[in-house]
Amino acid sequence: MTDEIPEIDSVTGTGVPIRGNDIDTDQIIPARFMKVVTFDGLGEFAFFDLRFDEDDNPKDHPFNEPQFQDASVLAVNANFGCGSSREHAPQALMRWGIDAIVGESFAEIFAGNCLALGIPTVTADHEEIVALQEWIDENPDGEIDVDVEAETVTYGDTTIEATVDDAQRRALTEGVWDTTALMKSNADAVAEKAAELPYVDV
């Protein structure tokens, strides 16, 4: 499987808005759902405490609303994914159905974890994100095209300029976002580095 990493030039699908700044990974996946040794089945626990009350009755939350159940493009605000480094967070979103995230800004570890799963984290200005979120509310069936290569997000008749981090863009569009095999191929250089560093005893 390591030889066949898909190239991700763009992601197309309907959207779901999650509003608010500083949405941390404890909110995306509460810690009690991390008492597992695989990532399977995490999708149903995404945003769990925001979606359900004490008795597990659904609350108002976009992830509970029927019109967003098939969404694959998540629209968020600033500093999304801050806090804990848990990859369980993007894993839960991915398993819920999210293939791309468009937001004002992302926490660094979270964005790195998304990249490792082939999920683009694309940024745009506050006003543009707010407009996109409003459009999604009005057009839950409307398609959004997140073009990683061209760094644009298109919905309805609107195309906005977005930003994709250079390394992320190259990794996704050239299909090198799963780095294990790539880095493994430099094993000799790694061994040389280990021999060279003064503190390494191997």
Add this chain to the structure above:
Amino acid sequence: MSEGTLYDKVWEEHTVAELPTGQTQLFVGLHLIHEVTSPQAFGMLQERDLEVAYPELTHATVDHIVPTSDQSRPYRDDAAEEMMSELEQNVRESGIQFSDPNSGDQGIVHVIGPEQGLTQPGKTIVCGDSHTSTHGAFGALAFGIGTSQIRDVLATQTVAMEKKDVRKIEVTGELGPGVEAKDVILEVIRRLGTEGGVGYVYEYAGEAIENLDMEGRMSICNMSIEGGARAGYVNPDETTYEWLENTDYFQENPEKFDELKPYWESIRSDDDAEYDDVVTIDGSELEPVVTWGTTPGQGVGISEPIPEPESLPEDKQDTARRAQEHMRVTPGETMEGYQIDVAFLGSCTNARLPDLRRAANVVEGRQVHEDVRAMVVPGSQRVKAAAEAEGLDEIFEDAGFEWRNAGCSMCLGMNEDQLEGDEASASSSNRNFIGRQGSKDGRTVLMNPRMVAAAAIKGEVTDVRKLKEVTLA
């Protein structure tokens, strides 16, 4: 771009290759693992038929799910037992050293690395845990990674990274009585914001930082991530070297100390190093800082009023309003007198020996308020043993604190130690996110360990400096 900083030098020393993505393939000098974020990575290795490339450079412990009361096996919590068994099997099969609870060396991963001398200046250190930034206190380049990256490190001993900018945070002057490292970092995050550090590595410098012991420096570097910075560091100096000399590794290999010291000296930031940004904070003006909200950036000096949301930048107002509603605080008032139900003294931020000593000094001869449940969770088995040798356990227990075993505990509520319902907690930990301490209606007020002790006694957030008879060295 920065030049001549510790970050630039350590980055350069550890560069293996430039990847087609433009990222750098960076050699990892020390890989720390724990039970929550590593099992899936071992699973991925197995799927790909790969082995651990350099098991001698990985070290494991168990901290997140480990019970802090009854630790007999099997654990009462089946899920915790399964995670522990999985880790035991993975380290056994891969030949990875494991500081398990039977070794006497177990503890929070960011406490045990420095204790054993695994954490050293000029090393690259990664762990599937965002508070890996702690190890930067020793002049290491240390950052948290996700599970797919753990897979990369296990398989290749390297990680794909992009180089960041360096912001120097200079804390001048002397900290006042009762003001601690925790207050410095809460102030940094309050000023620069929870995302102010995204894209940066923080270098902490200045008189107030240099005068801190290693534990204080660890408290500061620990919370770099709360300010958005994936890594933070302090240049190594005599304080660092003194700590290192007394660790297992250098006690067992004393010749290594002299051998490595020139390297440690060489990676210090140059006097004329160039930074991408410099921020100066006057340490002498600080007072104990507590949080009023639900992000670590929502902090306030203990005598200052909680801000009106309207007084904050526009993009912070909504978050502030929601936070104030959740916390049930009133803008214009101070946090003093905010009632608490729980006092938690623990976590990778503030559960090392001097943290416990300072708190014990406040507690000694006093009683925990009758409405408060208070607990001390030492950062490691060694911290616990050392504290017991000094009689700190008795001071805490006599006052009505529970004295627990080492682990992450109520910092994130993955074991039995959790807030219940809408309980409010005075906590020496690092995150006041909604739900963080195990209850989605729970309320967390972050503060330094002495302030936690004072809150436990008074049953409300209290300025420890007003407990006059307490020594506040």
